[in-house]
Amino acid sequence: xxxxxxxxxxxxxxxEGLTEFLPISSTGHLILASxxxxxxxxxxxxxxxxxxxxxxxxxxxxxxxxxTGVARGLGREDESRRFVWNLLLAFLxxxxxxGLLHGFIKQVLFSPPVVAIALIAGGVxxxxxxxxxxxxxxxxxxxxxxxxxxxxxxxxxxxxxPGVSRSGATxxxxxxxxxxxxxxTEFSFFLAIPVMFAATAYDLVKSWQHLSQDxxxxxxxxxxxxxxxxxxxxxxxxxxxxxxxxRPFAWYRIxxxxxxxxxxxx
Numbered sequence: 001x002x003x004x005x006x007x008x009x010x011x012x013x014x015x016e017g018l019t020e021f022l023p024i025s026s027t028g029h030l031i032l033a034s035x036x037x038x039x040x041x042x043x044x045x046x047x048x049x050x051x052x053x054x055x056x057x058x059x060x061x062x063x064x065x066x067x068t069g070v071a072r073g074l075g076r077e078d079e080s081r082r083f084v085w086n087l088l089l090a091f092l093x094x095x096x097x098x099g100l101l102h103g104f105i106k107q108v109l110f111s112p113p114v115v116a117i118a119l120i121a122g123g124v125x126x127x128x129x130x131x132x133x134x135x136x137x138x139x140x141x142x143x144x145x146x147x148x149x150x151x152x153x154x155x156x157x158x159x160x161x162p163g164v165s166r167s168g169a170t171x172x173x174x175x176x177x178x179x180x181x182x183x184x185t186e187f188s189f190f191l192a193i194p195v196m197f198a199a200t201a202y203d204l205v206k207s208w209q210h211l212s213q214d215x216x217x218x219x220x221x222x223x224x225x226x227x228x229x230x231x232x233x234x235x236x237x238x239x240x241x242x243x244x245x246x247r248p249f250a251w252y253r254i255x256x257x258x259x260x261x262x263x264x265x266x
Contacts, residue, residue: 005033005218006217006221008037008039008052008069009047009218009219009221009222009223009225009227010035010222010225011037012030012033012034012037012039012047012048012051012222012225013051013054013058013196013221013222013223013224013225013226013229014225014226014229015029015030015033015232016029016030016048016051016052016054016055016226016229016230017051017054017055017058017220017225017226017227017228017229017230017231017232018229018230018232018233019233020052020055020167020192020226020230020233021055021059021188021189021192021229021230021233021234021237022165022167022173022233022237022249023122023126023163023167023168023171023246023249024119024164024165024168024249024252024253024256025115025118025119025122025164025167025168025253026052026055026162026166027110027115027163028115028118028119028162028163028164028165029197030048030224031110031111031112031115031162032112032115032260034048034068035112040097043215045203046203046204046215046219047215047218047219047222048121049200049203049204050219050222050223051176051222051223051225052199052200052226053200053223054222054223054225054226054230055226055227055230056192056194056196056197056200057185057227058226058228058230058231058234059189059190059192059193059230059234060193062189062234062235063189063190063225066194067190070083070084073179079142082142082146083141083190084091085140085146085149086103086144086145086146086148086149087149087187087190087191087193087194089146089149089153089193090149090150090153090156090170090187090191091153091191091194091195091198092150092153093150093153093154093156093157093194093239094153094156094159094160094195095198096239097157097160098157098160098199099202100136101160101262102202104218105160105161105162109161109162110162111162112218112264113261114161114258115162115163115257116163116257116258116261116264117163117257117261118161118163118164118257119163119253119254119256119257119260120161120253120254120258120261121164121256122163122164122168122169122250122253123173123249123250123251123252123253123254123257124250125168126168126172126240126245126246126249126250126253126255127250128249129172129175129176130175130245130246130250133175133176133178134176134178134179136175136178136179136180137168137177137178137179137202138178138179138180138182138183139179139180139182139183139223140182141183141186141187141190144179144183144187148174148177148178148179149187151173151177151188152173152174152177152184152191153191155169155170155172155173155174155176156169156170156173156191156195157169163257166188166192166195167188167189167192168249170187170191171184171185171188171246172184173232173263174180174187174188181241181245182242185237185238185241186236186238189234196258198226249258
């Protein structure tokens, strides 16, 4: 048993879980962490899909009662149907553009320099949104209109660039469109469910051949680490946005991006 391999799996699972729902880019951190840990196994991409699944399921678990209520109300409640319709509208732009550009994104954009630049640019964007966003007009997820949902969906397409952050793009897009921090953050969590399930299923279909019995233990510890750390990150962020803005994340992104650029030039 290679204990160092299991330790790397735990660390990468924690990185995925902690960064997936914070506006700091899980993909960017995972690319950099995998490179620094030299986690370059043949099934590394499949492992990333598995730990991403762990992070998605943490959202489903945290909001399980609310999601169950929506599912039960689909046949009789306009609010539940509007909620699902809004998620579908916000999901479509990234699904369409991501499907068309998937090969280009994976082959060309998945690199440390792109991640570093995107981290810095995203940090600047957060500072600008925090400074110039309009006063919130929508304070609850239930108040989001189909038009607003579609606009947030187009904002989410920016996260197809590694390092931008899916949660960052959707939360900042929501705030720029007049959502409160809490509403934008919650909608970002709910939108993660169809988006990440679709992306995970797509990647898993393409990489299933790398699954093997020998990988089960490594995949399992990474999955559990991602689930638990993502659950902690979700609960932290929901508490955080009730009393703080997102500027600390912006400065973290800028600082981290500059460190990565400096490291690449050495």
